[in-house]
Amino acid sequence: NAGKAGAAPGLNFEPVAPNTDDKLTTPAGYLQDVVIRWGDKLFSDAPDFDAANLTAAAQRRQFGYNCDYLGLLPLKGQHEFLLVANHEYTDEVLMFAGYDAENPTREQVEVAWAAHGLSVVAVTSGRRGKRSGALDPIVDHRLNRRFDTHSAFELTGPVAGTDLVKTPADPSGRTVLGTLNNCSGGLTPWDTWLTAEENFNQYFANAASVTDPVVKERLRRYGMTGGATERKWERFDDRFDLLKAPNEANRFGWIVEVDPYDPTSTPKKRTALGRFKHEAATTRITADGRLAVYMGDDERFDYFYKFVSTDKVGTGDNRDLLDHGTLYVAKFTGNSPAAEITGDGTLPSDGAFDGAGEWIPLVTSRGSEAISHVPGMSGVEVLLFTRQAGDAVGATKMDRPEDVEPNPVTGVVYVALTNNTRRLPGQADEANPRANNKHGHVLEVAEARNDAGAGSFAWRVFLLAGDPNDPSTYFAGFDKSQVSPISCPDNVAFDKRGNLWISTDGNALGSNDGLFAVAVDGEFRGQVKQFLTVPVHAETCGPWIDDDRVLVCVQHPGEGDGSTFENPTSHWPDGGTSVPRPSVAVTWRADGKKIGH
């Protein structure tokens, strides 16, 4: 294919081949290093990591487990940055020798509590010489912080202080201990961090014994139906038992705003942005200067949302901006006859899976007040049980909306839909056009008038992922002999040029997960190229791309297939017989030039 020789600007690298190697594989000419690992200390009073002797006291002062979202904020000059990372969940069988899942010890549970949450850690590139892209943590930096399952978080917005969030331990309904299952996230224009509480349901026990039918249905809609939880935390803290603290679960599932530059700040759970299994929250300024926040609910057949603030983004601290605004849910309508959406990926006769969409308003928040736009639900109910509000207004059921990212060059919004093997042929629609969608897809959403505050949008499928030899795949029309296989898009990011970077989780093609880059405009639109692969059984998270380096979170290396502390399937990054350690990794050009040039 001589006509397509070369690469899009900024994506000039030799693609990495799919593999199952237990290492981070980067393109020829790139170097790599680990920035920080699970158990590395943020404070000098923490002991060195000792896999055989984990303690909660140590873990509270060390980098947590299973890093997912990654942000790199400016700190000082060209060399110092503030790294912010989520610690989504813990893999006890990999963390503890001889772990007995039926009878965890109090110390093991407390280690897990401390390994969840968030890290803020200053890093520097100043210790390795001019050309190196390596970053080292600055232990004891005044901005270093750990948040875990017992740190204080403030509920703000209309749900704060209402009866449905009052608990025996917090009769005020305003102070929550902890943040749980924080997956991806985003940054605001005023340099705060939005972190997304995702699968919080898994921590709450005994929904099966709840008798009130309204409460039971609310719990079911959020995935809480069972008895004991997998981690058995309810044995050690009553708030994880729905029979003892029925409202505690209502205090999770929020977007949390953290000010990493103020080491005394209390993070805020922003209830005006709704409660669901939040994957991420990414922002764009509207034409009239307000803030739009795009958010996915990562569940099969769940929804894609947008919050638009009432007030304009100011030059001050924008302290309460996210407590005032309207939450919308997306409805996608195809423009091709339904009979042409066959469920096997065959393009309809107009040559595209595309159409029009509308943002359906659900609730408008004004500080402590919430005005419902959904018949039969109060404003507070819409914020707390947002999924049921989406059901009521007929929002479009999507194939697991994961991360979302607006293109900084064009404004077009990209939505990763990771997979949905439960979609039946009769349930295929133009925005979710494949039945048994094993490999996922990526949608483009172009707001009307290119205004993030618009009430309607045009949309188009950009990518139907999979092996390019699979006829159900689509790479924006690019020559499929010239692309890398890709499966299960999850976190997404843009570089400054407007190239899309896609990290994957759960590659259903049999190779390790990885990070891919693709041009979205110009002659190379759709040319997916694999930039790196991660070690065995790891998920690729982050990612963070700038001119000088690419960072990824390597989440859960060695998870699955009977892998244990004694016999893990991965020994990354320490090698030998070591236990795997979820870590942040960085890669850069050996010759010191810019990424992809």
Ligand code: FEO
């Ligand atoms: Fe934690 Fe939706 O991935």
Ligand code: CA
């Ligand atoms: Ca069409």
Ligand code: CA
């Ligand atoms: Ca994710």
Ligand code: CA
């Ligand atoms: Ca995922």
